[in-house]
Amino acid sequence: MMTTATKTNIAPVNGINLYYEVHGEGQPLVLLHGGLGAIEMFGDNLTQLAAGRQVIAVDLQGHGRTADIDRPISLEAMADDVAALIKYLGIKQADVMGYSMGGGVAVQTAIRHPEVVRKLVAVSFPFTREGWYPDIRQAMSQNSAANAEPMKQTPMYALYSQIAPRVEDWPVLLNKMGEMLLREYDYSEGIKTIKAPTLLVTGDADSVQPSYAVKFYELLGGGKADGGWDGSGIPNAQMAILPATTHYTIFSSPALAAVAIPFLDAPLAK
Numbered sequence: 042m043m044t045t046a047t048k049t050n051i052a053p054v055n056g057i058n059l060y061y062e063v064h065g066e067g068q069p070l071v072l073l074h075g076g077l078g079a080i081e082m083f084g085d086n087l088t089q090l091a092a093g094r095q096v097i098a099v100d101l102q103g104h105g106r107t108a109d110i111d112r113p114i115s116l117e118a119m120a121d122d123v124a125a126l127i128k129y130l131g132i133k134q135a136d137v138m139g140y141s142m143g144g145g146v147a148v149q150t151a152i153r154h155p156e157v158v159r160k161l162v163a164v165s166f167p168f169t170r171e172g173w174y175p176d177i178r179q180a181m182s183q184n185s186a187a188n189a190e191p192m193k194q195t196p197m198y199a200l201y202s203q204i205a206p207r208v209e210d211w212p213v214l215l216n217k218m219g220e221m222l223l224r225e226y227d228y229s230e231g232i233k234t235i236k237a238p239t240l241l242v243t244g245d246a247d248s249v250q251p252s253y254a255v256k257f258y259e260l261l262g263g264g265k266a267d268g269g270w271d272g273s274g275i276p277n278a279q280m281a282i283l284p285a286t287t288h289y290t291i292f293s294s295p296a297l298a299a300v301a302i303p304f305l306d307a308p309l310a311k
Contacts, residue, residue: 046062046064046098047064047065047066048062049061050063053129054122054129055122055125056110057107057108058107059099059126060105060106060107061097061098061099061100061126062098063095063096063097064088064090064095064096065090065091065093065096066094067093067094067095068095068136069094069097069130069136070094070095070096070137071097071098071126071127071136071137071138071147072090072096072098072139072143073101073123073139073143073144074098074099074100074101074139074142074143075139075140075143075165076141076142076218077201077214077218078104078143078197078292079201079204080098080105081105081200082292082293084292085293085295085298086293086297089295089302090138093306097126097130101119101122101146102118103214104201105200105201105205106204106205106206107206108205108206108207109207109210109213109214109217113220113221114214114217114218114221116146116148116149116226117153120147120152123137123146123150124153124154124157127154127157128157134156134157134158134159135158135159136159136305137150137151137160138161138163138164139163139164140164140165140291140292141164141165141166141288143164144163144164144165144166145163147166148161148166148228148231149228149231151237152231155234155236155237159237159309160239160309162240162242162301163239163240163242163257164243164291164292164297165244165247165249165288165292166249167249167250167253167254167257168227168253168256168257168260169226169228169229170224170226170227172249172250172254173248173250174248174249181219181222184216184218184219184222185216186212188215189215192211193211232257232260232261233260233261235261238279238309238310239261239279240278240300241257241278241279241280242281242291242297242300242301243281243282243283243291244286244287244288244290244291244294245282245283245284246286246287247286247291248288249288254280254282257280261277261278262276262277263278263279263280277310283296283297
């Protein structure tokens with residue numbers, strides 16, 4: 042079961058009223074859900090993460106309890122929101138962890154606002170649109186208001202209908218998500234600038250092609266040489282491929298917290 046939030050609140054940042062919850066105490070970790078999801082999708086992983094740190098779980102633009110505003114949904118704009126939230130809370134640096142769309146927001150936060158990111162965990166997010174399997178890219182193109190009624194049969198809408206401040210915005214959300222998912226992107230150059238220690242996590246049966254997970258790891262300096270007997274050659278980035286795990290199970294898999302927690306707990310290199 043999810044832990045009971047010690048604090049729920051709204052942060053007025055960048056013209057949006059961003060809903061967030063605080064779970065646990067210690068080093069701050071901003072936790073970001075996937076597309077058409079909300080904080081609840083992490084389930085027991087949130088509980089496990091909050092056992093040893095302060096988890097600041099966020100509902101991103103137009104998702105969950107955060108009402109939409111008059112702007113497109115983009116990873117960059119939402120990353121600016123996350124950075125503004127960290128500063129609004131008076132936190133000098135936070136760890137940032139996100140899944141799928143939230144993983145893209147976490148990556149963009151590290152690229153655009155490196156001063157606020159201590160460690161980065163990107164789950165099931167490829168650095169380029171080509172990293173999604175072709176059939177997944179095709180499915181992404183189907184997101185639109187035209188599918189609003191059939192999509193009401195999904196678990197995503199079941200949660201949205203319970204917590205969204207304006208349930209009638211469901212078709213608007215699908216339209217905006219569809220527009221974002223159709224955009225070509227390649228964040229290679231920005232990723233090369235990331236200095237924060239980074240953990241990449243992907244399922245072995247994910248929507249992200251494993252070869253692109255490896256390419257992402259290489260962009261961060263990994264996979265260049267042997268780590269050495271003493272570990273002195275271990276890069277600033279780490280990569281985990283979770284077995285028997287899909288894009289639709291990784292966010293609730295116990296293995297996710299199991300690989301993320303040791304990475305987050307490890308002291309920063311001098």
